[in-house]
Amino acid sequence: MNAANLQKAQELVHRFPKKSSALIPILHLVEDEFGYIPEAEVQTVADVMGVTPAYVESVLTFYTLFHRQPTGKYLVQVCRGLSCQLNGADELSHFLHDELGVQRNGTTDDGLFTVEEVECIALCKDAPAVQINLEFYPRMTKEQLKAFLDQAAKEVTSGA
Numbered sequence: 770m771n772a773a774n775l776q777k778a779q780e781l782v783h784r785f786p787k788k789s790s791a792l793i794p795i796l797h798l799v800e801d802e803f804g805y806i807p808e809a810e811v812q813t814v815a816d817v818m819g820v821t822p823a824y825v826e827s828v829l830t831f832y833t834l835f836h837r838q839p840t841g842k843y844l845v846q847v848c849r850g851l852s853c854q855l856n857g858a859d860e861l862s863h864f865l866h867d868e869l870g871v872q873r874n875g876t877t878d879d880g881l882f883t884v885e886e887v888e889c890i891a892l893c894k895d896a897p898a899v900q901i902n903l904e905f906y907p908r909m910t911k912e913q914l915k916a917f918l919d920q921a922a923k924e925v926t927s928g929a
């Protein structure tokens with residue numbers, strides 16, 4: 770963790786009546802800094818929290834929202850909840866995998882895109898829903914996804 774996040778993590782530990790409540794917010798700090806939770810940071814988090822690395826690992830394996838491997842610049846998450854499944858989520862997933870040439874939960878060779886299927890992202894009434902990095906996209910279509918992929922690739926090519 771960088772110095773600023775380390776300080777934030779130490780503050781979080783003292784902010785909660787129960788020290789262990791700070792773990793998830795601290796893991797979010799790490800994920801935001803690195804884009805995933807590197808192995809070395811598990812020890813750092815354990816030290817800050819005063820717990821064992823095994824405890825941190827147990828939380829990491831329970832919460833699938835944390836990544837253990839680097840993800841692409843664009844993390845495209847397709848909801849696989851029931852409402853989205855009934856409204857074309859599978860079609861969106863297949864489209865993305867075919868278009869980008871990646872396996873399920875895979876990252877493109879250029880490190881630009883990671884495609885994941887995730888549980889409900891709370892946009893059920895606007896299914897199928899997709900989340901790209903921190904933005905939510907209700908009623909997503911293949912055409913909109915194609916436009917996004919093309920635009921993102923163009924921005925990277927042009928250095929924008």
Ligand code: FES
Nearest residue numbers: 848850853892893
């Ligand atoms: S089922 Fe997809 S947003 Fe809830």
